Amino acid sequence: MSVAILGWSITLAQVLLTLAMACAVLRFMRGPRAQDRIIGLDTFYVNAMLLLVTLGIRSGATLYFEAALVIGLLGFVGTVALAKFLMRGEVIE
Amino acid sequence: MSAPDLPLWAAILVSFFLVAGALVTLLGSIGLWRLPDFYARLHAPSLGATLGTGLILVASMICFSVLQGRPLVHEVLIGLFVTITTPVTLMLLASASLYRDRVEGNDAAPKKDPPPTEL
Amino acid sequence: MTRLKRVLPYPLLFLALLGMWLLMTQSLSAGQILLGAVIAFGGCWTMVALDPPAGRLRRPGAMARLAGRVFLDVFRSNLAVGSIILGSEDRRTHAGFMSLRLDLTSPYGLAVLAIILTCTPGTQWVRYDPSRRVLMLHVLDLVDDRHWVRTIKERYESLLMEIFE
Incomplete structure (x- = not known):
């Protein structure tokens, strides 16, 4: 019983998070300006991180926690570099 | 449908937090799609990054604490990390976009800062 | 010591x-x-x-109160912004920029204020001018800008000044 409840709600959460990622990708493709694309990419990263945490709950392994942390870190560094690039036209000053 | 075998109360609690967090995150991403201009869209991702992340992490904490029979709160690290980094990216994007709009001279951003509101 | x-x-x-x-x-x-x-x-x-600038932390009671308020406000503003997103076209076009004068000067206090304002959906820190001490914000639901000034000054700034100054 409890396995069924948890299994179905994890599936539901995964579907919802995938839809959220799809919205972020749509914004990324639509633009219209570079900053809109970057914010889409940033949201995509955060949603992917949450999807990994959800996957971790399904598998019951704490391994996914590290993966989620790394994805969050990559998303942060990537977005900061892109925002910096928008401001000045170069990443490292 | 594989899932960890939790007691019923924990399964219901974890399911609730998980689905609520995913819904809030989806709402934020829908906002990214529906809101009319860039500066309004800046408000949308912080839904997923605050409440959405918080709820999903609480679900994960309950799940692993019950599974392993001891309090396991390492998800706090993800929460802390996201709370500190999201404002940095959003502030950088806001100021970069303001700078670009002003250099191009389009009317997405005001030409001058609005005067401070006095009470 | x-x-x-x-x-x-x-x-x-x-x-x-x-x-x-x-x-x-x-x-x-x-x-x-x-x-x-x-x-x-x-x-x-x-x-x-x-070599970071010197700062100090005081009053754990004020910190706890601030944390409680921020927790509550994040929750409430999530609901408010959610209803704006799902609401009609008319409600989504009230966004705008505004400025306010801050009395808080401590760099750490300002950093915490920036995190609070950006993390609560609905307000977005855009720029702070330290020479004029004016903060520029973008607000999603800008109907009454005095309401926002009052919220920020009374709910957050006073506590942050107690903690950091």
Whole structure:
């Protein structure tokens, strides 16, 4: 019983998070300006991180926690570099 | 449908937090799609990054604490990390976009800062 | 006290780094505590090389009150912004920029205020001008800008000034 409840709600959460990622990708493709694309990419990263945490709950392994942390870190560094690039036209000053 | 075998109360609690967090995150991403201009869209991702992340992490904490029979709160690290980094990216994007709009001279951003509101 | 400061320049940072290490490794064994202490010690001395501006933290009671308020406001503003997103076209076009004068000057206080304002959906920190002490914000639901000024000054700024100044 409890396995069924948890299994179905994890599936539901995964579907919802995938839809959220799809919205972020749509914004990324639509633009219209570079900053809109970057914010889409940033949201995509955060949603992917949450999807990994959800996957971790399904598998019951704490391994996914590290993966989620790394994805969050990559998303942060990537977005900061892109925002910096928008401001000045170069990443490292 | 594989899932960890939790007691019923924990399964219901974890399911609730998980689905609520995913819904809030989806709402934020829908906002990214529906809101009319860039500066309004800046408000949308912080839904997923605050409440959405918080709820999903609480679900994960309950799940692993019950599974392993001891309090396991390492998800706090993800929460802390996201709370500190999201404002940095959003502030950088806001100021970069303001700078670009002003250099191009389009009317997405005001030409001058609005005067401070006095009470 | 001064001797402790000479060996360990930032005791709070030391504890925070050690706590983070133990959370990351998910264990409380003596070896991990020792390794974490060494890393935290190195982190503290790296901080000395970076030479951050001096600041101080006071009044744990005020900190707890601030944390409670922020928690509540994040919850409420999530609901408010959610209803705006799902609402009609008319409700989504009230966004706008506004400015306000801040009395808070401590850089750490300003950093915490920036995190609070950006993390609560609905308000977005855009720019702070330290010479005029004016903060520019973008607000999603800008119907009454005085309401926002009052909220920020009364709910957050007064507590932040108690804590950091």
